[in-house]
Structures are given as C-alpha cells and as structure tokens.
Amino acid sequence: MSRDRVYNFSAGPSVLPESALESARRDLPDYKGCGISVMEMSHRSPMFQEIFDTTKARLKTVLRVPDSHEILLLQGGATLQFAAIPMNLMEGAAADYAVTGHFSNRAAKEAEKYGAVHIACSSADSGFDRIPTQERLQLSPDAKYFYYCANNTIYGTEWQYVPETAAPLVCDMSSDILSKPVDVSRFGLIYAGAQKNMAPAGLTVVIIDKALAGRELPYTPQIMSYKTLIESDSMLNTPPCWCIYMLGLVLEWLEGQGGVEGMEQIKRERARRVYEVLDNSRLYIPHAEIGSRSDMNITFRTGDKELDAEFVKGAAARGLLNLKGHKVAGGMRASLYNAMPMEGVDALTDYMKEFEAKHHV
Numbered sequence: 001m002s003r004d005r006v007y008n009f010s011a012g013p014s015v016l017p018e019s020a021l022e023s024a025r026r027d028l029p030d031y032k033g034c035g036i037s038v039m040e041m042s043h044r045s046p047m048f049q050e051i052f053d054t055t056k057a058r059l060k061t062v063l064r065v066p067d068s069h070e071i072l073l074l075q076g077g078a079t080l081q082f083a084a085i086p087m088n089l090m091e092g093a094a095a096d097y098a099v100t101g102h103f104s105n106r107a108a109k110e111a112e113k114y115g116a117v118h119i120a121c122s123s124a125d126s127g128f129d130r131i132p133t134q135e136r137l138q139l140s141p142d143a144k145y146f147y148y149c150a151n152n153t154i155y156g157t158e159w160q161y162v163p164e165t166a167a168p169l170v171c172d173m174s175s176d177i178l179s180k181p182v183d184v185s186r187f188g189l190i191y192a193g194a195q196k197n198m199a200p201a202g203l204t205v206v207i208i209d210k211a212l213a214g215r216e217l218p219y220t221p222q223i224m225s226y227k228t229l230i231e232s233d234s235m236l237n238t239p240p241c242w243c244i245y246m247l248g249l250v251l252e253w254l255e256g257q258g259g260v261e262g263m264e265q266i267k268r269e270r271a272r273r274v275y276e277v278l279d280n281s282r283l284y285i286p287h288a289e290i291g292s293r294s295d296m297n298i299t300f301r302t303g304d305k306e307l308d309a310e311f312v313k314g315a316a317a318r319g320l321l322n323l324k325g326h327k328v329a330g331g332m333r334a335s336l337y338n339a340m341p342m343e344g345v346d347a348l349t350d351y352m353k354e355f356e357a358k359h360h361v
C-alpha cells in the first residue's frame, strides 16, 4: 500500500495509520469469518456489541478514564456538542468561554442561545496567535462550567496547561486527543470529533463526569441528552458502527506505539523538526507565538500570497498534500497528527528548505 501513498497533511479528515487501513481492507467483505462486513451488521448483534465494548474498553485504558466518567460514542460531529454542552450543563444560567480560535468562538456563539456567556479571554485582537496565561483568565463566580478548546486547529495554537477553575472544565480536544496523557479526572467533559486524530469522520467521542448528567434544559432533544445517552450506552439510535470499528483498529495501533506517552514523544519530535526550519528561515513567518505553539497543526506563511500558493502547489507535486491554510487564516498549515510518519515530516522539511533556497533572494 505504502508505494502509492502520499503524505497527507490535511487538518481533517486526516491521515490514518496504514496498519489500520490494511486491517480494514482485510476484514472488509467478511469480518472474522462471520460472512458479512462490519458495515452490514446490526448494531444490536453480538458481533457488533463485541466491537463496541472492546473499542470503548481500549479507549478507557489508553486515556485512563476513571470510573466516575462515561465514554459516549456519538454522531453529529464536534459542532453538535457546541449546542449539547450548554443545553445539558448551563442550566439556563451562565458559563465562561475562552475564545482562542475559530471553533471556540463558534461554540461561544452557540451557547449564547441557552444562557449568559462570559468571555473569559479572547485572542481575537492578535489574530488568535496565542493562548492566555492562567492569570489572564477572567473567571466568573456564577459559571456552571469553563469552556476551552485545547488545540486550535486553524490557527495552530495549543494550551500548554490545563486551566485551574472552580467550575467544571469542558474541553474540545478534537485535534489533540490521544496525542499526550491527560488527567481525565480534572475534566467535567471532554469531547472530540474523531476525524482529526482518531478515526474516519462521523464519530464524536464524549467523555463526561456522570455527576454532571441530568441537568439538561427541558426542551433538550432526547438524542442530545447526556443522561439518556449514558443510560442507553450510546445506543439510543444507531451509532456510527464503521467508525467505531475503525477507532478500535487505530487504538490497537496506538497501543503498539507506546500509547499516549509514546505519541507525546513522537509528536514533540515531529513539531520540533518543522519549527526548527521555521525559526531558522528568512522566508517563512510562523503564525503562533512561542509558548502557544501547537504540535499538531503548524501554521506559517511567506507574507506573499502568490508565493504561498506556489509553495502549496509545488508540495502537492511532490506528494505532500493539503498544506494550504484554512480560508479564515490563509498561508500554510501542516497538520502532524498521530498517524503522520516521521518520513513525512522529513519530506516536508526538505521541501521547505529547498523552496526557501530557490525563492529567498
């Protein structure tokens, strides 16, 4: 397979481990001799139940999810959670939101429909190039929770600390979940769209402190009530069966890489190699401030839009795909998720250096 594969730097849906794709290909028409594909199975069948239970157990082990918390495997993407969170946890009162990028901004806007949103901090004025320090967070006494986005996929910034707050922490970890150890017990709720660092698009993982369930507003749709979803073990309706199966394969691969500790070491090294090129360059301008830089999504530009476009085009011609920045940020973005091999990073840095040598006068 690898012979035809390119290096995919897409921010999501994104690169998956080759071993997971190979296993999926092997199992595709006939899952473990049962004569049908996982895609064709009833979600109520014992065969699927086993896949579901194993995947959930693997995730619990890999992320060390304590028994106080429940793992939900849902549909609707991260965006559905922008509404589900305030509907379930805000109690029509108030919540604190840290606005450090595009998605936390959208989450805050959505939450305004259900209660008072206090902006605990915003880095909009500086183009979302930084994460505020703990001292700068403005925490309100009536907040039912504190919301933040751990890694800002579009702008390439990442929280280097877990905030200290009296209110329960709610965190969007879509683009850095499984990339480092996390003390889950410190969070009221963690959620992530799977298509960045876990599985194909269509699955959303929610990890919730069970003590927070059961506070939903009366008009909360049944399918968005954490209490109902916990009681039905994510099977109020058909779960995203294929994605759950794929998550199981990705977790199997991840265990073989040393789990989240292994991922953290590799992630730091991947990012180090790219930032080193950026910091020694006279052509590239990194977007994120030092101290706020993301290891997962690295954003930079040349300062010249045409040259940026040429960079992206030349990269694609060499099999380095999807390096164009998000339309709201411009420039370039290299997403270095768990499944990105180090050879891909080296191919990128080689290209960056060559491109600079050719274009910097």
Ligand SMILES: *Cc1c(COP(=O)(O)O)cnc(C)c1O
Pocket: 012, 076, 077, 078, 079, 080, 103, 149, 151, 152, 153, 172, 173, 174, 175, 193, 194, 196
């Ligand atoms: C991609 C992304 C989202 C949006 O995810 P959907 O699953 O498309 O709704 C939200 N938050 C972050 C941090 C993301 O990277």
